[in-house]
Amino acid sequence: MKGKKRFDYILLIVALALVGIGIVMVYSTSAILAGDRFQDPYYFLKRQALYAGIGFVLMILMMFFPYEVLKRFAYPILILSILFLIAVLIPGIGHRAGGSMRWLKIQSFSFQPSEFAKLCLIIFLAYFLTKKEEKIRSFSFGFLPTIFLSGIVIALVVKEPDFGAALFLTVMVFLLLFVSGARLIYVVGAFLTIAPVAYYFLMNGGYRYKRLISFIRPWEDPTGASFQIIQSFLSFGSGGLFGLGLGEGRQKLFFLPAPHTDFIFSIIGEELGLVGVMIVVLLFFILTLRGIQIGLSLEDRFGAYLALGITLMISLQAVINMMVVLGLLPTKGLTLPLISYGGTSLVTNLVGVGILLHLSTHMERR
Numbered sequence: 001m002k003g004k005k006r007f008d009y010i011l012l013i014v015a016l017a018l019v020g021i022g023i024v025m026v027y028s029t030s031a032i033l034a035g036d037r038f039q040d041p042y043y044f045l046k047r048q049a050l051y052a053g054i055g056f057v058l059m060i061l062m063m064f065f066p067y068e069v070l071k072r073f074a075y076p077i078l079i080l081s082i083l084f085l086i087a088v089l090i091p092g093i094g095h096r097a098g099g100s101m102r103w104l105k106i107q108s109f110s111f112q113p114s115e116f117a118k119l120c121l122i123i124f125l126a127y128f129l130t131k132k133e134e135k136i137r138s139f140s141f142g143f144l145p146t147i148f149l150s151g152i153v154i155a156l157v158v159k160e161p162d163f164g165a166a167l168f169l170t171v172m173v174f175l176l177l178f179v180s181g182a183r184l185i186y187v188v189g190a191f192l193t194i195a196p197v198a199y200y201f202l203m204n205g206g207y208r209y210k211r212l213i214s215f216i217r218p219w220e221d222p223t224g225a226s227f228q229i230i231q232s233f234l235s236f237g238s239g240g241l242f243g244l245g246l247g248e249g250r251q252k253l254f255f256l257p258a259p260h261t262d263f264i265f266s267i268i269g270e271e272l273g274l275v276g277v278m279i280v281v282l283l284f285f286i287l288t289l290r291g292i293q294i295g296l297s298l299e300d301r302f303g304a305y306l307a308l309g310i311t312l313m314i315s316l317q318a319v320i321n322m323m324v325v326l327g328l329l330p331t332k333g334l335t336l337p338l339i340s341y342g343g344t345s346l347v348t349n350l351v352g353v354g355i356l357l358h359l360s361t362h363m364e365r366r
């Protein structure tokens with residue numbers, strides 16, 4: 001028996017809480033850096049607040065947007081994301097920073113196509129796996145076309161290069177294929193086929209190889225490749241149970257690189273302590289649990305895959321980021337969803353949350 005059409009307010013509150021924590025921590029981690037670099041301590045705070053505002057408007061729109069309509073635009077959405085990923089590689093259009101071409105820049109605002117591509121690929125896969133439902137266990141008609149079309153997006157992300165995002169997308173595709181009922185032997189076989197390619201890129205990319213070595217032996221090069229992760233360890237180690245206090249962190253003072261993006265979780269540990277870290281982990285756990293519940297409660301396969309894919313997009317990246325800053329995985333360059341500074345990531349994830357909230361109104365409640 002269907003219940004009343006209502007949004008999952010727990011999911012909404014959790015998402016708002018994570019964004020709120022993110023805005024506070026972005027200011028705490030970036031004020032001194034922004035004051036030194038831009039002569040405005042509120043530079044990153046104002047931009048993050050603007051991105052959050054745009055994201056909230058789009059989230060509300062998606063809460064009332066019929067998700068079935070996305071089926072009709074699955075291919076155009078995929079093509080659009082591919083065009084953006086191609087555009088970012090064109091000199092004069094793509095913006096280079098840190099040795100990578102990952103951004104499209106319009107005046108002072110930048111757009112990262114690889115973040116947008118995550119949600120686009122999920123929407124497309126939700127449609128494609130639903131359409132191929134009867135053939136997904138077939139290698140030629142179900143599994144191979146899915147890998148091929150997803151591989152185009154992933155290859156373009158590798159070309160930027162953004163190996164961490166490409167690896168994340170690959171894992172996400174394999175998990176969605178597994179959930180959709182693809183044969184395990186095909187999934188494992190594809191993984192084993194891709195492994196040598198990943199190994200080649202890892203061993204032949206200078207910075208990627210250094211990151212791997214710094215992960216295995218972090219104390220051998222404390223002022224070089226391991227500098228970032230060691231500063232992260234110091235952040236967590238000095239936080240204790242309740243932290244040094246909001247704004248009182250020391251590692252953000254030009255010691256820990258990217259304290260407002262990739263390593264913001266480290267500063268949470270330093271300033272808010274184990275208690276603050278556990279609150280953030282709990283919020284992501286609740287978001288993941290609610291997302292899975294929404295996906296499993298939907299009768300429509302497209303909606304179910306969409307809900308599970310969006311949940312995976314947010315929760316898997318959160319887990320990877322947390323493991324990286326704790327030294328449990330090599331540095332990947334992936335931000336903490338809904339918390340780290342980054343406009344495209346924040347807006348994309350809030351759009352995903354909006355779709356999830358809309359899907360929650362279609363749950364079978366008993």
